[in-house]
Amino acid sequence: MITARVSGVPAVLRMPLRRRSWREAIHCLLGAPLGIGGAVLLLVLLALGLGFALSLLGAVLGLLLLALATALARGLGAVHRALAGRLLGIWIAPAPACPAQPGLGVLGRLDARIRDGPAWRQVGYVVAKLPLAVCGMYAVLFWVVGVFNLAAPVRWAVPWLRGDDSGLMLLTPLPFGGSPVVHSFAGTLFGVPLGAGVLLVAPWLTRAVARADVRLMQALLGPGALAERVRDLEETRALAVDDSAALLRRLERDLHDGAQVRLVTLALSLDMIRGKLSEERPPDPQAVLRLVDGARENATAALAELRDLSRGLHPPVLDDGLADALASLTERSSVPVELTVDVGERPSPAIETIAYFCVAELLTNVIKHSGAARATVSAERRADGTLRLRVTDDGRGGARSRPEGGLDGLRQRVRTVDGTLDVTSPEGGPTVVSVDLPPHA
Amino acid sequence: MRVVIAEDAAVLRELLFQMLDDRGYEVCAAVGDPDALRAAVTRHRPDAAVVDIRMPPTHTDEGLRAAIDIRRELPDTGVLLFSQYVETKYVTRLLADGSAGVGYLLKERVANIAEFTSALDRVADGGTALDPEVVTRLAAAGRKAAEMDTLTARERDVLSRMAEGRSNAAIADALHVSAGTVEKHVAAVFGKLGLPASDDDNRRVLAVLKFLRD
Missing domain, CATH: 1.10.10.10 (Winged helix-like DNA-binding domain superfamily/Winged helix DNA-binding domain)
Known part of the structure; x- marks a missing residue:
């Protein structure tokens, strides 16, 4: 196959040689008979079905035909989706399946088929595809005409292609004006620019048709906005549940390995001290002091661990609002941070908490990974009510959101409240992470 | 009496070592994970092992599994398990092969040294030492x-x-x-x-x- 990389040739001239253009042309070519045939078959079924359904005598037969039409539309939709995926690289999620309703009998199932909303959207697609398929055929014709004319000198040179002496026909892609006929080899050379010109236009036409088809598919073949939303919510709900379960597990582990051990050790030290003090002979003051020091150390460590844990659950300063909480957070940062907060009316507590922990984690990233000398944090309320957080640093950049990574975890947490997270971090920096959160969860 | 300690938290492990040492026990080894425990018991053949139930790598029941192995392979070694929670499931597994030479105490019992060491002595002698909490739970469950x-x-x-x-x-x-x-x-x-x-x-x-x- 001719590769797309012909250097030094303008992009416009390379268009007919690009693999993508060919794939789009093949999509138009294969889609045309499928689109036209499918649509005709479906329209016949629909017309028959409607006709019978409206006539009282054949109502059941009519409904059966309509149900058959919806099933056909689903099948055709699946083929079109597969074709688009294979050739155009655009995979469209399948529409939700017709809900199975067991125990309803034949009539119940028929009813479910006929009320199958997503299937009717596929019917809509198959019907709308009909004119598009015709356009696609016409666009493919440009490719054929282009090659046909371009090959005119060759056709002249090969006797059995030239045919009789009535001259060599050239084609125009226009449906009117007739076809020019040439009678000399010099005349066939006229076909070369004509063919090349048509061939340069052809890819744009097939692309336009393919694009329109993709739009149509996204609108009618996909799961639909509501179903997308449901899937999105299911996914983010699962994330939120996993997240809180993981938080509880971490909390239990931290308590078990931290404060609880410290307190057990403290209690043991106290009983050891008690043992030393109640011995018959006078106790060794140094040994007792060591134990007391150890006990105090464990008590202090337990307090510190409990404080860190409770602050990790909910920083008390957050009760005074995001501005104070972010100020206290950035003050503790080891990298100097310039903070601007202008959030206006307070967001809901859940949003404030998420915002706080986002900034905390992003700042931790800055300190740990970026090597930055300074950072800025801003929180502002945008005109549409969105709370926008932005953390920038002048570090080495190259921050990537990878699965199971910190940024990805943050993105998922933000998604649970319909927020978004964007990372811009070219190699060499600077890194900008912006998080948009709705004002209410 | 010769003892092996297995506890993953270093602060507690060291203090246990010191306490048992003070009371005249010979602590042959103090380790922090179940593999080291198995190795230490095989090597030193102690009279008893004090074993934390939750140890690395998964921090679930490593200690318990090591204890069951030890009881099976070296029945003369008493095993005193201790943990921060009472899990009746653990006790049932521990007692499945009989109650001789095993014990299960809540971790906080180490703060009553006299009780703790008497439990350790009983277990080393082939007796039983179950935490009152464990007994209550088991009897209720x-x-x-x-x-x-x-x-x-x-x-x-x-x-x-x-x-x-x-x-x-x-x-x-x-x-x-x-x-x-x-x-x-x-x-x-x-x-x-x-x-x-x-x-x-x-x-x-x-x-x-x-x-x-x-």
Whole structure:
């Protein structure tokens, strides 16, 4: 196959040689008979079905035909989706399946088929595809005409292609004006620019048709906005549940390995001290002091661990609002941070908490990974009510959101409240992470 | 008496070491994970091992599994498990091969050194040491055999202390009654549970197992 990389040739001239253009042309070519045939078959079924359904005598037969039409539309939709995926690289999620309703009998199932909303959207697609398929055929014709004319000198040179002496026909892609006929080899050379010109236009036409088809598919073949939303919510709900379960597990582990051990050790030290003090002979003051020091150390460590844990659950300063909480957070940062907060009316507590922990984690990233000398944090309320957080640093950049990574975890947490997270971090920096959160969860 | 300690938290491990050392125990090894525990027990053949249930790598029941292995391979080694929670499931697994030479205490019991070391001694001697909390939970959780219902409250009290691994004298002390009274209760328990008169200690173990397993 001719590769797309012909250097030094303008992009416009390379268009007919690009693999993508060919794939789009093949999509138009294969889609045309499928689109036209499918649509005709479906329209016949629909017309028959409607006709019978409206006539009282054949109502059941009519409904059966309509149900058959919806099933056909689903099948055709699946083929079109597969074709688009294979050739155009655009995979469209399948529409939700017709809900199975067991125990309803034949009539119940028929009813479910006929009320199958997503299937009717596929019917809509198959019907709308009909004119598009015709356009696609016409666009493919440009490719054929282009090659046909371009090959005119060759056709002249090969006797059995030239045919009789009535001259060599050239084609125009226009449906009117007739076809020019040439009678000399010099005349066939006229076909070369004509063919090349048509061939340069052809890819744009097939692309336009393919694009329109993709739009149509996204609108009618996909799961639909509501179903997308449901899937999105299911996914983010699962994330939120996993997240809180993981938080509880971490909390239990931290308590078990931290404060609880410290307190057990403290209690043991106290009983050891008690043992030393109640011995018959006078106790060794140094040994007792060591134990007391150890006990105090464990008590202090337990307090510190409990404080860190409770602050990790909910920083008390957050009760005074995001501005104070972010100020206290950035003050503790080891990298100097310039903070601007202008959030206006307070967001809901859940949003404030998420915002706080986002900034905390992003700042931790800055300190740990970026090597930055300074950072800025801003929180502002945008005109549409969105709370926008932005953390920038002048570090080495190259921050990537990878699965199971910190940024990805943050993105998922933000998604649970319909927020978004964007990372811009070219190699060499600077890194900008912006998080948009709705004002209410 | 020779002891091996397995506890993953270093602060507690060191203090346990010091405490047992102070009290005249010979601590052969103090380790932080189950593999090191198995190696240490095989190498030193201690009289008893003090084992934390939750240890790396998964921090679930590594200690328990190591304890069961040790009991199976070296039955002369007593194992005293300790943990911050009482899990009846763990005890049932531990007692599946009999109650001799095993113990299970809540971690905070180490703060009462006298109790802790007496439990350790009992386990090393092939006895039992179950935390009162463990006994209560087990007794409450299990499905009771019909004969358990025939015990009086006092007899059940005596039996649960037997389950903790205490001697008649210790039970008498704890219940503030005479040793004779305790013996009477114990005999009544054996009778009601249908345990024939034979070697006293064996009957004790059987009664306890009946009490805990049913």
